Amino acid sequence: MHFGVAQEKITQAIATLAPMVKEQDREMLSEVERKLKENKFNLVVLGQFKRGKTTFINALLGEKLLPSAILPLTSIVTTLEYGPQMEVEVHFLDGQVKKIEPQNIRLYVTERENPKNEKGVKYVRVLHPASILKKGIILVDTPGVGSLYENNTDVTYGFLPRVDAGVFLLTVDPPLSKEEIAFLKDVYPHVERIFFVLNKVDYVDSDDLQEVMDFALGNLKEALGSNHIPIYPLSAKMALEGRTDGDEGKVVKSGIADLEEALEDFLLKEKGSIVLRSSANKVLSLLSTSLFQVELEIKAATTPLEELEEKIERFRVIKEEISQERRDSEFLFKGGIDSLIKIVNMDMERFQTQKIPKIYARLLETFQENKHRGSLELSKLLDQAMKEILVREFDQMVIQENEKVNAEYSRIARRFADKVNDIIDRLMVLAAELFEIPLERFQVEETITEESSLWYKLEDRPKLLDL
Ligand SMILES: Nc1nc2c(ncn2[C@@H]2O[C@H](COP(=O)(O)OP(=O)(O)O)[C@@H](O)[C@H]2O)c(=O)[nH]1
Ligand SMILES: [Mg+2]
Incomplete structure (x- = not known):
């Protein structure tokens, strides 16, 4: 054209x-x-x-x-x-x-x-x-x-x-x-x-x-x-x-x-x-x-008043029920996320209590092995040892936590998406029934489970060891 x-x-x-x-x-x-x-x-x-x-x-x-x-x-x-x-x-x-x-x-x-x-x-x-x-x-x-x-x-x-x-x-x-x-x-x-x-x-x-x-x-x-x-x-x-x-x-x-x-x-x-x-x-x-709104208005304009009022009342009652369900689902979703956060926090605490002593021990070992060296060299070696052990431990933890969080989050999100789809379905069926409007069906995708992963940042030079 x-x-x-x-x-x-x-x-x-x-x-x-x-x-x-x-x-x-x-x-x-x-x-x-x-x-x-x-x-x-x-x-x-x-x-x-x-x-x-x-x-x-x-x-x-x-x-x-x-x-x-x-x-x-x-x-x-x-x-x-x-x-x-x-x-x-x-x-x-x-x-x-x-x-x-x-x-x-x-x-x-x-x-x-x-x-x-x-x-x-x-x-x-x-x-x-x-x-x-x-x-x-x-x-x-x-x-x-x-x-x-x-x-x-x-x-x-x-x-x-x-x-x-x-x-x-x-x-x-x-x-x-x-x-x-x-x-x-x-x-x-x-x-x-x-x-x-x-x-x-x-x-x-x-x-x-x-x-x-x-x-x-x-x-x-x-x-x-x-x-x-x-x-x-x-x-x-x-x-x-x-x-x-x-x-x-x-x-x-x-x-x-x-x-x-x-x-x-x-x-x-x-x-x-x-x-x-x-x-x-x-x-x-x-x-x-x-278009949907216009069709609704046309239908409304051509339906006898009494019938319309009755339909509106039925719609209102069901809408209230659905709203309540929506609030319940949101609550459920929040609850799921909260407990996920708790799990991660607990894992972090466990990581801290188990790994920190290990990190200290490794640093102490490096210190003992190298204490005869000059302070600049010693500081470098300690930096290096610290980085190595941190990266190793953190990497492992991040991989495990990511898997866990992703799996759990997908599960919560899928349940939530199912509920939302159910609500949409019912609303559509209801609107279609009451007002005789054909509707295109759409789905809440499970992309609600947008993956995002844990990461951490290691400064070039751990400030802790600024000797
Ligand atoms: N070396 C270098 N610096 C740049 C270049 N382009 C932008 N900068 C610098 O990067 C900084 C951020 O630039 P700015 O245009 O404000 O970034 P914006 O936040 O993406 O709009 C400024 O200090 C710029 O001078 C470039 O091609 N080379
Ligand atoms: Mg700018």
């Missing part, structure tokens, strides 16, 4: 749907409509905290616009789209919009200047003349996940349904963390297209780069179960410095050109279809939930 025709059809569907949906869904629809009309889509920069997302966006813009440093953490989403001149708007949660000077962005988007978002900012919108934006993308800088501030993770996750395509930043130091893999698995189903970038390559020399790339690639392949994953090496910092200093050599060395080329190629060839597909999907999913 021609882009214009499809665009028109989706716009019509939005216009029909808009008056029928809830306020907040209407907001989402009008955003979809705007993006569709302007043929724009969100290219969201994702990744863990401090991977260089903000630096990368600044490099694309060719100027140090958004605040990035070791300390100030972006806790607010910033969107950037094309405008003939730079303009910055702060959109507040209460609906107000304020124009600000570009150098004041930091007052709103950093944790230091706006702790816990006490200023009530919803997002910051930047209009900018950069050529990459001219092609119709809305670049989005997210706070990132896995930072100290839980709020950031929530904000980033909250943005996922709005992602059309993503740039996912990894770094060479360390190549891929457990949290990153978990986050990536969450992101993947939401995104039509994702570009992987291995940032901070200036930390490794060119001999090691291939090795680091292969390692990251192997991890990604394993995590995503896919074989074709292009990954772009980059030094966002070098690209930004090169552009702000007018040092073309640095820009070339940074690797940004390949990535920009891939992005532009993608914009040229695929953007239109992604805009359409992603808009249509968003409208469709809203449509299917709205």
Whole structure:
């Protein structure tokens, strides 16, 4: 279908749907409509905290616009789209919009200047003349996940349904963390297209780069179960410095050109279809939930009042019963989790009472064997012995606990999922019976048993032995 025709059809569907949906869904629809009309889509920069997302966006813009440093953490989403001149708007949660000077962005988007978002900012919108934006993308800088501030993770996750395509930043130091893999698995189903970038390559020399790339690639392949994953090496910092200093050599060395080329190629060839597909999907999913409500209303309008009141009363009684059951199930689930936590705590205590003496004995042994050595060497040996025994004991414990926790958690979750499915079933049958509406059945998946595992962290140098 021609882009214009499809665009028109989706716009019509939005216009029909808009008056029928809830306020907040209407907001989402009008955003979809705007993006569709302007043929724009969100290219969201994702990744863990401090991977260089903000630096990368600044490099694309060719100027140090958004605040990035070791300390100030972006806790607010910033969107950037094309405008003939730079303009910055702060959109507040209460609906107000304020124009600000570009150098004041930091007052709103950093944790230091706006702790816990006490200023009530919803997002910051930047209009900018950069050529990459001219092609119709809305670049989005997210706070990132896995930072100290839980709020950031929530904000980033909250943005996922709005992602059309993503740039996912990894770094060479360390190549891929457990949290990153978990986050990536969450992101993947939401995104039509994702570009992987291995940032901070200036930390490794060119001999090691291939090795680091292969390692990251192997991890990604394993995590995503896919074989074709292009990954772009980059030094966002070098690209930004090169552009702000007018040092073309640095820009070339940074690797940004390949990535920009891939992005532009993608914009040229695929953007239109992604805009359409992603808009249509968003409208469709809203449509299917709205449809049920509309059908209910139609049925209600055509049923005699008395009969309807009787049905409503029956529905109310059964609904109350089901609510009670839901509360019971939640209670059961909580109880299950509590007892799981107790089991883990008990295991930890047992680990402590059994293993700590063993660790001490081993350290003492090392000390006795080596006490004739110099204090620096002795301290090194003790460090090493401590690390070895800790790693060995902890590894063993973690493997056992993981198995136990996963098995027990799956069991609890399965029971809970069964109950929830049962409740959904009954509600549907009831609604279908009372109001004669055919419904599509859906299942609560057992993915409720999302696996997450225990881990521990060993400092390079145990502080205990800081002699
Ligand atoms: N060496 C090096 N440092 C970088 C690079 N990109 C970003 N950084 C630094 O990493 C830190 C975090 O960057 P930032 O862009 O704020 O990360 P964000 O939290 O993902 O937005 C800053 O100190 C940046 O200067 C890079 O390519 N190389
Ligand atoms: Mg940032």
